Every structure is written in C-alpha cells, then in structure tokens.
Amino acid sequence: AEFLDKMGDTEASFSLLKQTGNYYSDPYFLRILALAYENAGNINEAKYKFDLAVNMIPEQFNVAYEQILFLQRTGEKQKAYELALKLYNKPVKSTFYADPIIIKAKLKMMIQSCPKEIHQK
Numbered sequence: 001a002e003f004l005d006k007m008g009d010t011e012a013s014f015s016l017l018k019q020t021g022n023y024y025s026d027p028y029f030l031r032i033l034a035l036a037y038e039n040a041g042n043i044n045e046a047k048y049k050f051d052l053a054v055n056m057i058p059e060q061f062n063v064a065y066e067q068i069l070f071l072q073r074t075g076e077k078q079k080a081y082e083l084a085l086k087l088y089n090k091p092v093k094s095t096f097y098a099d100p101i102i103i104k105a106k107l108k109m110m111i112q113s114c115p116k117e118i119h120q121k
Contacts, residue, residue: 027053031063034070043074059093061100081118084110
C-alpha cells in the first residue's frame with residue numbers, strides 16, 4: 001500500500017489498506033487507516049478508526065495525540081480540547097521513551113492557546 005501511494009496510485013493504496021483491515025488490526029495500522037480515510041474524505045470512518053486505536057492502547061500517548069490533531073484538522077475543536085486535557089493529565093507510567101514528555105509539552109501549549117469560549121464549555 002505504501003509503495004502504491006508513493007507511486008501516486010492513492011486509490012489502489014487505499015483499497016489495499018481497507019482490504020488489509022478485514023484481516024489485520026493493531027493500533028498503528030488503524031492509525032494509518034484512519035489517516036487514509038481522512039484523506040479520502042470519510043471523516044466518520046476515520047474518527048471510528050482513531051477511537052478503536054486509542055481504546056486498544058489507552059496507556060499510550062502517540063495515537064491519542066494523533067487523534068487530537070485529527071480532531072483539530074476536522075474542526076472539532078471542543079472535542080480536541082477535552083481529549084487534550086485528558087491526555088495531558090494522564091500519568092506517565094514509563095519514561096523509557098521521551099514521547100509522552102514531548103507530547104505533554106505540546107499539549108500544554110495547545111491547551112493554553114485554545115480560545116476562552118472552548119475553555120468554558
């Protein structure tokens with residue numbers, strides 16, 4: 001699918017990803033599939049795939065952060081803000097990887113830059 005996408009055949013790449021989704025599913029694949037659905041304009045399916053991926057690995061930060069960025073891109077600022085707060089307040093269980101700390105720093109900036117009307121809802 002990646003090769004097809006790089007060759008410019010995004011339709012065949014997307015088709016192959018959807019077929020693969022019938023037989024294989026892990027959080028990182030679901031993230032890729034969600035982004036493919038977003039690029040195809042199917043926002044509801046992309047949202048569903050992100051929800052599945054986050055629920056599969058609730059202790060992880062990366063996919064949840066990607067979901068927040070997706071919600072911002074699709075105009076769901078309130079939901080993105082709520083999830084950003086939730087993720088920011090989640091304890092880091094392991095500092096083996098720097099990702100959670102970097103993501104928390106980005107979330108802090110994101111939360112602080114949200115318009116006041118979003119804070120008050």
